[in-house]
Amino acid sequence: MSRVEILIAAMSLFKLHPSQKRWLWRLLFGAIALLIALTPFTPAPAQPSFPTPQAHPLPDFIQRLPQLEADYFAEIQTTPLGYLMWSHFPVTIYVQQPTAAEVEDKKFEKWLKSVDVAIADWQEYFPLVEISEPDNADITVLRQRPQRDIQVDRDNQRLIIPDARHGTARYEFYLTPTEPPLIQHRFTISLSPAQNAKHMRGTARHELGHALGLWGHSLDEDDVMYGLQVRRPPPISGRDLSVLRRVYEQPTQVGWAVVENSAS
Numbered sequence: 001m002s003r004v005e006i007l008i009a010a011m012s013l014f015k016l017h018p019s020q021k022r023w024l025w026r027l028l029f030g031a032i033a034l035l036i037a038l039t040p041f042t043p044a045p046a047q048p049s050f051p052t053p054q055a056h057p058l059p060d061f062i063q064r065l066p067q068l069e070a071d072y073f074a075e076i077q078t079t080p081l082g083y084l085m086w087s088h089f090p091v092t093i094y095v096q097q098p099t100a101a102e103v104e105d106k107k108f109e110k111w112l113k114s115v116d117v118a119i120a121d122w123q124e125y126f127p128l129v130e131i132s133e134p135d136n137a138d139i140t141v142l143r144q145r146p147q148r149d150i151q152v153d154r155d156n157q158r159l160i161i162p163d164a165r166h167g168t169a170r171y172e173f174y175l176t177p178t179e180p181p182l183i184q185h186r187f188t189i190s191l192s193p194a195q196n197a198k199h200m201r202g203t204a205r206h207e208l209g210h211a212l213g214l215w216g217h218s219l220d221e222d223d224v225m226y227g228l229q230v231r232r233p234p235p236i237s238g239r240d241l242s243v244l245r246r247v248y249e250q251p252t253q254v255g256w257a258v259v260e261n262s263a264s
């Protein structure tokens, strides 16, 4: 028998005046409310908790990159989970292959060659390996015009339409099926075939730079990560590499394990 039940039973023993009863009921409800307030709340169902942001061990190839005083690290953006960087190497990349009908397509061949050269440009500094199957690739390069995302400006009754671009890079997060699960990301690059070889290569190099960790734009047109298209796409600069090095020195939640809180 609970304390409340005892109290109710005790009340029924006495014949009380209605006003006294009302007073007693008020006291009873007050006591119950107080009891509820003081009872430790029941925990919500188990939710995985975020890893503490920390830096990954600096790989050798990153340590070999230059450290420059003046670079554009300040332009690099973080994600809701911190800086984007890889923590397993080599990073795998899948490049869209021609279908049987496209094998003879010279334009497709030209596109493939431009992407391959851009990959080779980065391979000088970064362990990137091309794989022949799209499954589980860290980076996927698709031969398509980038999708133009539009935003609706409801207040002014208009659509915000960005300029058409030749390349875009997008990332998404996922949990690895390991124990414990790790927060990982994968990149999808859309690369338009409607450019000359020189510019396709330049755009591929730029979008790959985003995918490797340069999530921002340089303000200097001599850097691969300059935000606008230039007449002569520049090679990977010391500043690009210096920024990449600084990104990998940062703490992040990407690549670390989530902690599954046990329900108690």
Ligand SMILES: [Zn+2]
Pocket: 206, 210, 216, 217, 227
């Ligand atoms: Zn960009």
